[in-house]
Amino acid sequence: MKIKVAFVGAGKMVSAIVKSLLRSRTFEPSDIACCSANDGTSETLSEETGIFRFDSIESMMEAKPDLLALGCKPQQLADLPDSISESTEGTLILSIMAGITLDRLSSVFPNARNLVRSMPNTPGQVGAGATGFLFAREAEEEDRQLIMGILSSLGFAREVGEERDVDRVTAISGSGPAYVFEFACALEEAGKDIGLESDLAKELALHTVIGAAKLMEESELHPEELRNRVTSPNGTTQAALESFAADELREIVRKAAQAACDRSIELSNA
Ligand SMILES: NC(=O)c1ccc[n+]([C@@H]2O[C@H](COP(=O)([O-])OP(=O)(O)OC[C@H]3O[C@@H](n4cnc5c(N)ncnc54)[C@H](OP(=O)(O)O)[C@@H]3O)[C@@H](O)[C@H]2O)c1
16 A cells, blocks of 8 residues: 555545545545544545545554645644654655644654645635645755645645745635625625615625626736726715725725734744
8 A cells, every 4th residue: 555645634624635636636545544533534534535544643654655744733733643753754744734833843743854834725625725835945846746736736826935924825815715704794784784685685795705706716807907897987886995995995904914914923933
């Protein structure tokens, strides 16, 4: 048995990655393995996808995977067995854990071939994610392709220039889906406030966010140009956008992203 990619954890994010890798035929089920803490999640994932499941990280590492992907919660990193520092000698390590720095990873996996810190986001669960990642050291071309193959199965993926960029990625695309969800809630509430029936307000808000996102994706125009094209002089959209400008929507978003970035740095240093 030759395992190519082994996952620590089999929860929401790992399950999304594994299913995307199989859907895109990047790997066969027999190339992939996982293990979890209490077996429940790894059993389910293994049954659903046909990938191998191991009872422990120790036994999974005996299969000598090329890459070990860390998909447990950041606070669960400390629970991994001490033997992992030896058994990951020469292995490429990919972390998707929020707030765990490359320094911290290097101390847990001192013998790894290379280490990657990445920040995916929740739309990755439906193949529409956005991920930023960074290698600890200059990467071999083969390793870069392997990492790109795995992360781009979740959607858009881009290597960043420095570790602080991972905090910036966290503030924009990591936390960003929540900003959009919050905007959808605000649109729904506004719909109800101006007199729409509640179910219709909800459907209109949902389909407007989805429709605008699809149009942005399919159009070659910058969102600012798309905005201009729906804004007739003295029309309804202009009235709304002037209200946004007066309430400084862009400033609100700038401050929110800064707050998220500051918090990400704080958590990474904790
Ligand atoms: N959800 C997202 O969209 C998202 C976005 C960006 C980054 N992330 C990162 O992705 C990681 C996973 O998040 P998630 O939402 O997928 O979490 P989750 O659904 O709670 O899954 C965590 C998994 O880790 C396993 N686990 C815990 N301790 C373990 C141990 N000692 N050995 C082996 N497996 C262990 C759990 O096993 P049991 O079920 O058996 O306990 C479970 O399968 C986190 O670090 C998070 O920061 C997630």
